[in-house]
Amino acid sequence: MNRGAIAQAADRFSRDYAHFIRRTPLLKLPGKALGVANDEVWLKLEHLQAGGSFKARGMLNRLLANPIPASGVIVASGGNAGIATAAAARELGVPCEVFVPTVCSPAKQQKLRELGAKVVVTGAVYGEALEACIARQGETGALMTHAYDQPEVVAGAGTIGREIEEQGSGLPDAVLVSVGGGGLIAGIAAWCEDRTRVIALEPQLAPTLHRAREAGGPVDVAVSGVAADSLGAKRVGAIAWDITQRWVRESHLLADEAIREAQLVLWKEFKLAVEPAAAVPLAALRAGIAADARRACLVVCGANLDPATLA
Structure with a gap:
């Protein structure tokens, strides 16, 4: 970098x-x-x-730099990275799936749904949601955005x-x-x-x-x-x-x-x-x-x- x-x-x-x-x-x-x-x-x-x-800056930059398959994009997040990915996906007109842990606030979960994302609540903390997200990405082939490490x-x-x-x-x-x-x-x-x-x-x-x-x-x-x-x-x-x-x-x-x-x-x-x-x-x-x-x-x-x- x-x-x-x-x-x-x-x-x-x-x-x-x-x-x-x-x-x-x-x-x-x-x-x-x-x-x-x-x-x-x-x-x-x-x-x-x-x-x-x-987070919107990094997530949009990630989506613009890579081809996006028909299955869209996928991300695990405590909330903000998911919201940013969902917003960027809506901007570009592609599907978005977001995995969040139970610690993710109801306000953030609601905002994700308002942005059109499919929301999966799983695991007690971000790391557990990430594991589930990686498994799902292997099934769908969606472009994965990472909350912070890309x-x-x-x-x-x-x-x-x-x-x-x-x-x-x-x-x-x-x-x-x-x-x-x-x-x-x-x-x-x-x-x-x-x-x-x-x-x-x-x-x-x-x-x-x-x-x-x-x-x-x-x-x-x-x-x-x-x-x-x-x-x-x-x-x-x-x-x-x-x-x-x-x-x-x-x-x-x-x-x-x-x-x-x-x-x-x-x-x-x-x-x-x-x-x-x-x-x-x-x-x-x-x-x-x-x-x-x-x-x-x-x-x-x-x-x-x-x-x-x-x-």
Whole structure:
């Protein structure tokens, strides 16, 4: 994965799919507005992306880069990657089948059905849904999109990094990114390389990358907690592992309570209705991580939730 592949995806989006892949806003706020020490905090509002999360970029890029058989596309997901694949499939007019675990929220399952996807609920966690999805793909021959571990998916996510640099007239001093399987941070880190700090953030109850770093390589971990439906990959992706080893120096864990508090701050103070995974970067900033960064960018990655949960 390199910046050339990311630039190619970004150019394709802007040329042919600007009506679908949105150039999401970059909101710049004084740090004091968020109660943090940084001079300026940038919010990359990727929860406003098609399908409600950053995943739309990678999934569309995957579908555009490969021939799609009559059986369509198939994906396993905690929710967001499935929604993104279903949205991209509808855009291209092809069938879509999505395997989700029982932890996938009713709101996400409903959105999948509204997008026309065939939804299969199986397994307690994402890894079990993935096993069932792989078996089904062997039967149908559908094009499989992976939630985070395919080059086209990572390159699509990396277009966020390019947009941040363009919209900010340069990169910030730090980019704070939530990590599940690692596709988002891999794409952003591949774009930024060593030109700024890219910081990996995970819930304490879903420490996929953090445990891999402790073990010296990807390992299976138990995942649960407030962000399990979006950051619930039990093993960091091979692409993400390689890229983060090269370009990401920091990895931190956040408590569910801190994530929930940050989620409520974004809702009560700024009316941003986002899921817990999208609030992890703010939780980190409020905990003092990257406090020395004059300009810190938080990737607000998704908003597929029932707003009633914010009451």
